[in-house]
Amino acid sequence: MERKVFRLNGFAVLLVLLVLAGALAAAWQSTLSGADPMPFEEGLPEGVGPLIALTIVWAVFAAIVATGFTVINPNEAKVVQFLGRYVGSLSAAGFQWVLPLTTKQRVTLRVRNFETAKLKVNDADGNPVEIAAVVVYKVVDTARAAFSVDDYEEYVAIQSEAAVRHLATSHPYDAHEEGRTSLRDGAEVAGELTAELRERTDLAGVEVMEARITHLAYAPEIAQAMLVRQQAAQVVAARTRIVEGAVGMVGLALDRLSEQGVVELDEERKAQMVSNLLVVLCGDRATQPVVNAGSLYA
Numbered sequence: 001m002e003r004k005v006f007r008l009n010g011f012a013v014l015l016v017l018l019v020l021a022g023a024l025a026a027a028w029q030s031t032l033s034g035a036d037p038m039p040f041e042e043g044l045p046e047g048v049g050p051l052i053a054l055t056i057v058w059a060v061f062a063a064i065v066a067t068g069f070t071v072i073n074p075n076e077a078k079v080v081q082f083l084g085r086y087v088g089s090l091s092a093a094g095f096q097w098v099l100p101l102t103t104k105q106r107v108t109l110r111v112r113n114f115e116t117a118k119l120k121v122n123d124a125d126g127n128p129v130e131i132a133a134v135v136v137y138k139v140v141d142t143a144r145a146a147f148s149v150d151d152y153e154e155y156v157a158i159q160s161e162a163a164v165r166h167l168a169t170s171h172p173y174d175a176h177e178e179g180r181t182s183l184r185d186g187a188e189v190a191g192e193l194t195a196e197l198r199e200r201t202d203l204a205g206v207e208v209m210e211a212r213i214t215h216l217a218y219a220p221e222i223a224q225a226m227l228v229r230q231q232a233a234q235v236v237a238a239r240t241r242i243v244e245g246a247v248g249m250v251g252l253a254l255d256r257l258s259e260q261g262v263v264e265l266d267e268e269r270k271a272q273m274v275s276n277l278l279v280v281l282c283g284d285r286a287t288q289p290v291v292n293a294g295s296l297y298a
Helices: 008-031 048-067 140-146 152-170 186-204 220-260 266-281
Strands: 069-072 076-083 085-090 094-097 103-107 112-115 119-122 130-139 206-218
Touching: 008 048, 008 094, 008 130, 069 076, 069 130, 076 140, 085 140, 112 152, 119 152, 130 152, 130 186, 140 220, 152 186, 152 206, 186 206, 220 266
Parallel strands: none
Antiparallel strands: 069 094, 076 085, 076 103, 112 130, 119 130, 130 206
C-alpha cells in the first residue's frame, strides 16, 4: 500500500550545503593567508592537512546528499526505493529532498483516457457486432501501480478490452423483449462497464472514473439483413398503434351514434360501417369516398 516518504524542502538542504561550503572556503582562506609563500619546500603549512581531509569528506557528503534531490511536477508522484526496498511515495509538487542513494520512479496522477480498438464479438443472441469504448481513469495508489503489475497502462488497456468483450456477450444488440437490457441502453450499459472495470483494475491502484461505448454496429456481413429486420419491426409497431387507435375511434363513433340516436343500425350495417372505417383509418394510402345517394336499405 502507498505511504508517504520522509522529505525536506530541497532549497533548505541546498542552503545547508552552501553554508558548509562557505565555511570550508573561509577556513582555507584563513589558513593560507598566514602560511609561508613557499610551502612545498619544507612540507605543507600547518593546518592544511586537516583541511584537505575535511574538504574530501565534504565533497563525498555533498555528492551523497545530492542524490536525494528531485523535482515533482503538479499531478505527479515519484515512488522512492532504497536498494530495492519500497520507502514511500512523494507527491508534493516542487523541489524536494528525500533519502539519498534512492531510486525514484515517476508515476503520473493526471486523468487519462483512451479508446479501445473496434472489437468484433458475438452478442448474447449470437449476432456479430462491432463495439468500442472510451475509458477514463487515473492512478490513486502509486505503490500498487508501480509494483503490483509490470505496466499499469498496458494492464488497464488489456482489462478494458476484456471487459468490453464480456459486456458485448452478456447483452443483445437490441432487446426484443420487455425488461431486457440491450447494448443500446447507454446509461445502464455504461454503469455496468464502469463497475466491472473498477473491480478489474483495483489491483493496479487505478480508479476508473467513467467508461462508455463509443462505437456500436452490426458486423458488415449481417448489417443489411439486420437493417431490414429493424425496419420490419418498426413497421409492425407502427401498424399496431394505428390499429389500436382505429379500433378505439370506431368504437367511439358507434357509441356516440347510439347514445345520441342519430341512426339505428342493425348488426349487418354496423359490421359494414366498421369495415369501412377500418379501411379508411388503417390504410396507408388516401381513400376515395363514395356517397350513397339511394336508400340505406335498398
